[in-house]
Amino acid sequence: MKMKRNPITNAVQKALFTGFIASSAFGTVALAQDEDAVEEQGKITVTGSRIKRSDVEGALPITVITREQIELSGESNAADFIRNLTFNSAGSFRPQSGSSAQGEATVSLRGLGSSRTLVLIDNRRLPKSPATGSSQNLSTLPMGAIERIEVLTDGASAVYGSDAIGGVINIITRSDYQGAELMLGAADVSIPSNGGEREEGSVVFGASSDRSSLLAGVSWNDREIVFARDFPWVNPGASVYGNSFTTITDGFDNFDWTSYANGVGCDFPGTGFYTVPNSNSPNGTRCAYDFTLVSADEASTENKSFYAKATHEINDNWELWSNATFSQAESFGRYAPVPDSSYFSVPLTSSSPNNPTNPASPLYDPSLGLDPQSVNWWHRFDALGNRDGTVTTQQLDFLIGTTGQIGNAEVEFGLRHTDNRTSDVGNNYLLRSAAAALIEDGSYNLADPYSSPDNVLNAMKITIFRNSKYDQDELFGSVAFDLFDMDGGPASMYVGAEYRQEKYSDQYDPQSEAGQVGGSAGNSAAGDRDVTSVFFEALFPVLDNLEFNLAGRYDDYSDFGDNFSPKLSARWQPLDNLTVRGSYGQGFRAPTLDILTQKPSFSATSVRDPQSCVAQGQDPGCSLQINDNIVANPSLQPEDSDQFSLGVAYEPVDWFNFTVDYWDIEITNRIRSFGAQTLINNEGNGVSNPPGLGCTRTPTGAIQFCTSGFGNDGTVDTSGVDLNARFTYELFGGNMSSSFQLAHMLDYTIDGGSDLTKSPGLPEQRAVLSNQYSYGDWSLAYNINYIGDQDADSVDSSAPSWTTHDVQLNYHAPWDGRFTVGVRNAGEKFPPINRGAVGSRDYDFNLYDGFGRVTYFRYTQTF
Template sequence: MRKNILLGHIKNLLLGGLFVGTANVAAANTTVQNAIDINPKAYSSMTGTRLKQTEVTTALPVTIYTREDILRSGESNAADFIRNLPINIFGSFRPQSGSSAQSISIVSMKGLGSSRTLVLIDGRRLGKSPSTGSADDLNLLPMAAIERIEVLRDGGAAIYGADALSGVINIITRSEFQGVEIMLGGAEASIPSQGGEREEGSVIFGARSDRSSLLAGVSWNDRELILNKDLPWTHQQFSIFGNNFTTLSGGFDNFDLTAIPGGCEFPETGFNLSYSGQICGYDFDSQAADEASIENKSLFAKASHQITDVWQLSTQVAFRQTESFGQYAPVPGNSVSGSPISANSPNNPTNPNSPLYDASLGLSPQPVNWWHRFDALGNRETTVKNQQLDFTLMLDGHWSGVDWQYGVRHLDNRSADVGRNYVIRSAAEQLIESGDYNLANPYAVSEAVLNALRITLYRESKFDINEYFMGASFDWADLPAGRISTVIGAEYRKEKYLDQYDPQSEAGQVLGSAGNSAGSARTVNAVYFETLVPLFNQLDLRLAARYDDYSIHGDDINSHLSLRYQPLQNLSFRMGYSENSRPPSMDLISQQPTTTTLFARDPQSCIYQGLDPGCSAPFEQVSFANPELTSEESTHAYLGTTFHLKEWFEFNLDVYDLAVTNRIRAFTSQDIINAGISGEPNIPGLGCLRAPTGQIIRCLVGFGNSGRLDVLGADVSMKFKYGLFGGDFSHQLQTSYIHKTSVDKGRNLISNPGLPKARATMNNNYTHGNWQINHLINAIDQQQADSLDSAAPTWVTHDVQFSYHTPWQGVFAVGAQNVGEKMPPIGQGFITSRDYDFNLYNGFGRIVYARYTQTF
């Protein structure tokens, strides 16, 4: 898809912004407040550091979202909550039919892409989706288990290792709850005429004694399928894969599409005639789904026991599962790359003995190609089930003046994908040639013939992690301003990746689908340290470094330096600089070779053949895993300040400068040919082999290292709080802003379609006794037109929630997202196969919801 290509080269490689927030855990109704006020008992360790000291957090650009923030949003799943934050400034992928990643939802901090955003659960990796091998699937996050979400807006590779170039999102699960909590809720979307309904629920149990604690629960939520035809902006589409034939000259197709006589007159189907009745097209939107359904079910438990006065054993177990159903239009296909219909076939309109023969076409008997939509077989249906078993065991204690931690974790990450109503290419060619499959009336074909065409596809994938880790934290020297604190540690991680397609898809024998298996394993050995040095009473220095050794492609060193200066109690400054790296993801280093024949513009090949230099020349292309692919690197610098006046006003500003070098990107044959023509350096591991005459024989393509990305942005947060009318008002403004971003030091691309300059939220809350009213404003900045897409206006929506805390420990909450039922910018901005920018906006309209929570 053009979206994937363009965002792969621009959008997913550019930078967005996120905002600076603050946190005060002591206040139950606080949204995002300054880390300077953190309760050290509740936040013993902050995302972005392993040091258990409050002072270090003020030097980190960390935003914290409490459980109350999540509930106020009205979202029924964590994936949508995270995707709608300003940090996801350019939008990101969400469940959609017709995609190999149909069931996942991702986040792209600073617009760098999901592979450069690290997602953690309680400080450990969520685990890449087996469907992609490079992205973390937010749909696996259990909503009911989340206590808070911490977002580090600095590069975090010096602390957490690979993939943290743009930042880190850490999901902190609940642990302190005691009692029983039951929640049920549901929601309806207004714009789709049907579909999009939502349900959610959870049951949580928590108990604690002097030496032990236990928390366990179950969480579920789901959203129903939405078909394109149920959206008001959907219009009739026209695909040439309807019911047509084309003639050939010298063995090459003439692309002179002509409708099969009588083969387009099927009311209540997607077939339709166009171009003065000459071509039989197909309206794929009449059958395809826009939003795939998604169901999330999770079981989780967390327990701890104080073995001795100084040693504690704890464990976490979770089983997370998502299931998605997608529907796509029936299989399209043609015989251009296969065997044409012979001149004697009953399905050949040029055969005088065929019931399809039409003398008015003026064609002599000859072989023809068919272009057909297999509507009689039914829609393509895909069911994807992802499941994750996560087990962690840790031992924490204090011995000889050192805090020790030892741990082991096992993560089983599985994905199963079943596709129905696909077509076997060889069977289709045989049955069309014999006439057993009648092109003029496929609906009259027997079920036995249809079953001979059908094939059910299966794809199984996994991304497993086994890891062992240990760390030691201690104070080891006294300075006039305090003691130097240090953490040292080591980690061992083994990753196993497999993405296995069924043999027929991999061999290219299935119409409407394709597959290319991949699989590999690697180990990672890491050592790290972090230290906090109190230089003066108002000035702290923090240093961190990490060394990762990969069994497949070498090693990486990541580092971080930050300073905190607090001249006044209510004023602080922070600055930091980090160097981060991201090794090639498992899907890239294990891709199986695929050989195809294609055409590309190459003047040398064309001149040798005596053709115009601008012709498209045929050659062999091999797509493979580049053995010379290496890690990409980034530098991230920030300068920030926090100012607050007691509890009623807070202001945060961070300016950052981020550059990615040696970036990993895909190269096509045309990219390599063009680079050679312009005299650019060769991409290590990739290139085109030419004959002595200059004609291309073969091109090796895939992913390589080349170029850089630069961005300059700012994050702003302001908060006001005051009493009025016997209650409490609070207002929180959060803005992610990008001033400039470029590829290879080219022009500024900000405000191009799909790349808004800013994204913001304004949260207004009023609490009076047991009543609470919340008003959330969401805004996405306008985008200017370019040569491919039109401009998009500023998009603003309003969410409202009313909640009541009952005397019997219950909470009623009702609300609506997008109260004004604002539609996405239809036909504006970055448009691909859908009518609006599917990654940046949604087409749900007004979502009215109700939720009840009872605590015992």
Template sequence: MESLMKHNRNPLAKAINYALGAGMIASLAMTAAPVAAQDDDEEAADLDRVQVTGSRIQRADVEGALPVTVIDREAIELSGETSIADLLRNTTFNSFGSFRPQSGSSAQSHGGISLRGLGGNRTLVLIDGRRFPKNPFIGTGQDLNAIPLGAVERIEILSDGASAVYGSDAIGGVINIITRKDYEGAQISYTYSNPEREGGKQRAGHAMLGIQSDRGRMLAVASKNSRGIIFANQRPWSESTVANPFSQARNLSPYGNNWVLLDGPNAGQVQSPAGACESLSPNLYRLTDDTFWGGEGCFYDYTTESADEASIENQSLHVTGDYMINDDWRVYTRLENTRTFSFGRYAPLPDYAVLDADSPANPYDYPAVLYHRFQALGPRDNTVESNVHSGLLGFEGRVGGVDLDFGVNYSRYKGYDVGRNYGMRSNMQAFLDNGSYDPTNPFGASEDTLNGMRVTIARESEFEIKEFYGSAGMDIAEIGGGWIQAVVGAEYREETFFDQYDSLSEAGLVGGSAGNSSSGDRDVSALYTEWLFPLMDNLELTGAVRYDDYSDYGDDISPKIALRYQPTDSITLRASYAEGYAAPDLTLINAKRAFSAEFVRDFVRCEQLGVSPNNCPEIQTDAFSIGNGDLDSENSKGYAAGIAFQATEWLSGSVDFYQIEIDNLIRTIGAQELINLEVEGRAFPEGLGVYRDASGGIDEIIYGPANEGDLETSGVDVNLRASFDFGDAGMLRSNLQVGYIDKWEIYSELDDNIPSPETVGTLGTPQFRANLDNTYSIGDFRFAWNLHHTDSTSEQVLLNEAGTARIEQGHVSSWTRHDVTATWFTPWNSELSLIVRNVADRNPPLSPFFSRSYAYNYSDGWGRIPYIRYTQNF
């Protein structure tokens, strides 16, 4: 039996480092090269088998039939990033960007990943090959910010469907985070940065201790990293423009100090009495309202107090170990505990109240609706804490000619959200009606009145996984190219979820917040098998199939077949076909009606008032999300073909084509999409809709998930690697990686009469991303220059007058970021690195049509950030 112990300097590790081009790039390491160079046949024969992401079969070949990209530890350090989420967000596979921490919500600490632009719920995240729990605050993705970067040895990205191996959520691909295990000695590292732009200070550090013996090893890593808060008024693109009429202004809210009369000669028009606007606060502006109610209103600039990005701090302890019980068996374990703290800020509470004509809060002789900003209560502050506990205990060994691997995996993600300075609606209404709170003089209210209105809200959420797994691998028979290998296995998993709001929010009694508690659980039983057929020395066929049975909605079968052909020593051809699925998330099934204040552009109302779509402003309106207990799983088909080549001694690369089709799509029909359907004269999905008042304004929007439509996407990934050895003058290594999306379209029955949309190249969906990474090493020094580029897009898509075609308008610029690194490997066994991210201090792509005025998902507004990092080895 091959040794089960794997050391970081064994022949296999050397071969993998050559084949994968370890360390050749910074933010993205390269795809495996087609051929692993061997010094001689004897060394090749001694190689241990390893398991590569996307397959359960252990093998000595590092270049298989599936495209796997590796980001190794050197690449992680060269990137200058301090979190896994930021590191992966820069990859070309994260096509349209992904969810980032956003201030003022329970998800404000969440960092996601979205391979192929398919969403976090279709991208599976694994830790050492085992499933990581979902973030219970959002329920549809896994939080990369809850995984400490200091504990990571490498990250493997499988850019191919893998439901046949891993089950649900692997439609877009798999992120397998491999933790550190094989290290002897001690290390401390600290990174300090002081960004040139205001806000967002970053700190990171870790301490690591590893011990080894002839039979076992243990490694412990303690780490901490943090990033400071960034307020909206610290970035020019987030500030309001108030010099123009309201129809041209951005980031102004009608929840300022407005009375809309319900009766009388000016019924339906907005009113704001003298002395009740600019003189009360520098954040209030009196502007002509030519869009909503007519008249002159008092509008609020919320950007002066709200934050764009929440602060975030991550603390973690990671322990791994394994021990050889005897020559045939070993026990392995992993324990992790991570705590994440986040602080975010919303502007003061916006809310409305219906006032009688004789109410002290109503300066008019007719009943009215007051749209008011309760500034005297102070800004709404949210503090979020999440705790992730995980543990793995497994056994690996051989009985006869069968390799066995079995164990138990447990993980729990638990979060708490506390919000301050929200409002008790009943008391707010009562104090308005009895005159204790005067909206024309809000800061004159007594502290007792303000305290009687304030509410502290709370939310507790948890997602728990209990998993038992086992597999058996064996050689079946010898054929033309070698031994047929097979793996059979079984898994049983229990998932439990709950999301508990405080009783006042749940009852809808809190202004500025709402939400209903929900909970759910399921168990999943799975059987799978995978076979490798070496048909010839240079041709192999791999087949896999998996059966999953869910206790709540039903079952799914996921087959996959892959072919690898190596016509010459320098060329590898590969192709695969896979069917996959994504189970409906527990949150989507069990979610109950919950309030949210959505930002939308009411094109229907604008058309009624003669305002063009280009000038139709963004407004905030009441909306309610609902769940759907009848959701079924999504089903996918994926096709892939590629070539990996070694063109010369210094040039290698790969080109991979893919096509993915998803049926029975689970997607949230959002508030803006419902308005767009209304503009197009289309029917709403069952249970969803836009409801309007007598004047034509939006009363409320009901939105939520449904199995509706199909999605098709296709594209190509290109990876070119070059290595130049200049002898005593050093070595230069370069890597160009391009992710190009040819097609990404949703086909919906809701759009039967509308021409097929051209999504790619429109707002938020760039057609390609490219990374060019260069590393030059000479003596004790290493220098890196990394370039990240994202394509430009159009700004908006409108229907022509006949409603028969979509027309792209406007332009959103591309984004190119340059990062540089210089590292000195000192004589005293340490490393000193100087890093500058965004050397040119480039602003992100800007557009008022982005929800935060810039391309928040695939760029950042941090500006130039210099870092210094010191690492000491003992």
């Protein structure tokens, strides 16, 4: 039976109990609830524990984000919402054009990396992404299916196994809904001048009888592609892959990029080719290419999902339940035309019609004073068209199980099957062998590539594909029972076991795998593993106000070995309104299948390196492309962690409460990714790179090539403090709720080195102040989001603090409809341009966004 209620009153009550979430996904934990509410709620399972309990404030630091709070954030998709958590300290990866992980969105709690943050769906782990093999893709999450999000900011390997080092994000999907709900929404952005528009919607139905219930719904959202040229801060690119040549001495390339005589082969009107000075070339110029004219920064994103939940009481003791979700995420990206060079294959012979040292060549330039000799061409194949990539991920997740009573024990067992597939199709790539031959014999004319016949262009052009999967099959079972009575109540025990089979395959087309495709990156990888786990948890309420929780988990991996993770937590309540809590635990992260099995691959990676820029006669802050060799490491070892936390939750008066939690994490034998820009930054900042990884430079200081990949990187130590505070009071006849959350990082060191806190990309603080005022059928929200500044001693410039303001207005109509209009970043704050960890873009793409003012409208109708 559907219950009628005032939506405003309901929203206020939710805010009083769990706090209000701001646009950056700020959520707080309620410190106290009415005893009747707890009794009505009954015992529940919270993230980080398998034992059901009715305690409002437990031994673990958990932030609960309700559905109402998610809607108040103004975000249209779950990935962006989760990425904006203040606990996502250093930001995280999001869909971006030109990447082999184009459609991915991840979260990285504590700045420890996405592979150290475990994402759960209804207490079971989200499968790893087929496109990465190491992280979980938030882009597949259906926004409309989310009931609440629980964030555990503490290690939990003793409960969930591998990857739960930085914390756990548990997505709880909707259930027990009665009636129907329709939501439609749209949003527009002020930056860039074109693109970035958004649409969203969801439909949910729910019905139940005395013994059965069914909920089903669909959810969708999309965001249009954004091109680099449409940002007001974009600077023209000057890639060396334009239309130039380099000379060779004793088999060594001199990297003296030189344009052809009299501007031939460059400065084509309406294209990205243009001539720039180069003091190192024989004629003082080279032909550059402005890739920003055609490349996209933000890939488009689209998510369509169907989800269903069903339960049936077989009898008074047993219940059968099933969950099913199907989601499809699609992303379209555009990258500049293929860059390539004979440097990676065979130099152009002295007799080629395209060799400028050949007197018979139309490109011959006697003023260079060069005898006929072999040279390397460096070319942008603009005549082939832009590289367009479409990535489609389909995930089918089916879960069925039963829960019942056998005597005084609660028993649960079930099975889960997940099909997780990704396909990637790329158009207008280069078949290297064909291109080299056609350039050598002159069929493809470097002096005027646009005049090349269609049959020549088609002979060089190739469509690439990539098919990936990361499937999971799981069997699980558990039993929960009381052991004996203690002064604070019965001691409880939970024992369970899981068997999980993972099947991973990331298959590139044969030409790409053989290195015959120019302009692509990555290579195939494949592997399977079985994981067998047994675990326990015991709760000992020693006194009415003192309890201990002991948990342990043993995991046996078929490929690298086994691990045991213990954890002890305690909760002491000396006063009715004061809780003191603490925990100590050990965790681990298993080497992922992609790292262990991936084949070597090449990438023309865009980086910023002052030495190379100066060596090429450019400004030290230029962006350039370098040769990047990405390698696998089958000898990686698992990493381990030791974690400690201590906190208090206090409600001195009924209108104010707060929590303060200190956390400390130490990771040993660390596994991390070292990209080319990271390797360069480490060199500049005096930080050692792992053995086998680094950049090789020419005598002039320019990068010759970088070797990037994964490695065990010693020890990482980090600690911090989380503060949550909330005020609720009456104001002018309405209700006011104000919340403040601060995530403060105290230190972050590698191998006992310098503190990296406040270094580029790792702010010391992220905070949110959120306010909601409700009056009658109206509610108004105003939020302030803050990202701290970052200082740099070398390589990257400092980044100032970044503060944005969000406003939302809601009107609850008498026909159970709700109108919502809002603005994110109302002041149109630009991200810090060319400041901080800018990487290959103009700003830190993981930490900030470049959308400017986002204006949105949403209508929700409840039936």
